[in-house]
Amino acid sequence: MSKIKIAKCRICNANDVEYITKPSFSCNECLPYWNRADSIWSNKRRADVFFIHRVHFARHIKELYDKDKTCKYSGFMLYKLNIDGTLPIEQWIYDLFKFSVERYDSDKPYVPGNTILCANVFNLMKNNTEKDNFIRLVINLLEHQYSVGDENTKYRIEAFSEKVIQLKEEKRGKLTEAEMEKLITDNLPDE
Numbered sequence: 374m375s376k377i378k379i380a381k382c383r384i385c386n387a388n389d390v391e392y393i394t395k396p397s398f399s400c401n402e403c404l405p406y407w408n409r410a411d412s413i414w415s416n417k418r419r420a421d422v423f424f425i426h427r428v429h430f431a432r433h434i435k436e437l438y439d440k441d442k443t444c445k446y447s448g449f450m451l452y453k454l455n456i457d458g459t460l461p462i463e464q465w466i467y468d469l470f471k472f473s474v475e476r477y478d479s480d481k482p483y484v485p486g487n488t489i490l491c492a493n494v495f496n497l498m499k500n501n502t503e504k505d506n507f508i509r510l511v512i513n514l515l516e517h518q519y520s521v522g523d524e525n526t527k528y529r530i531e532a533f534s535e536k537v538i539q540l541k542e543e544k545r546g547k548l549t550e551a552e553m554e555k556l557i558t559d560n561l562p563d564e
């Protein structure tokens with residue numbers, strides 16, 4: 374029988390990695406970071422990754438996740454697989470909100486400072502075919518809000534979409550958060 378040896382995980386440098394001939398770089402806990410780093414690193418069509426080794430890239434991803442488990446764009450909570458490889462939440466929610474490693478400025482490479490974590494759904498939005506699915510999801514969400522929501526919710530959705538449609542096309546995509554908030558609050562029914 375082959376003897377099982379033990380090495381330290383190269384990413385967290387804390388957990389043990391059991392091996393027989395050659396240790397893997399990552400423990401089970403760090404595997405999601407390692408997999409993301411490795412797939413970006415190996416994808417030739419992707420932007421440059423300015424880290425010395427895939428291990429350093431994975432370490433940086435772990436650092437980012439340990440520091441802040443929310444989406445940089447939306448503030449949504451980000452999910453990662455459990456240590457035993459099982460899902461932390463229902464599959465469809467996981468698919469939308471699993472952490473995705475992105476560049477803040479897409480003209481710049483993956484470097485510390487330009488590497489961010491966001492919900493996978495924003496990745497999907499970048500791709501045209503999948504964008505349709507995303508829009509469908511949003512429509513489903515609004516429809517559901519409509520069917521179960523109170524009159525106030527219904528009124529908000531109608532008033533907001535009406536106002537947005539009235540806006541000139543060039544203005545629509547450039548609404549700031551404050552302007553959107555104003556559109557919503559200005560159209561609330563009187564208490």
Ligand SMILES: [Zn+2]
Pocket residue numbers: 382383384385386387388399400401402403
């Ligand atoms: Zn580890």
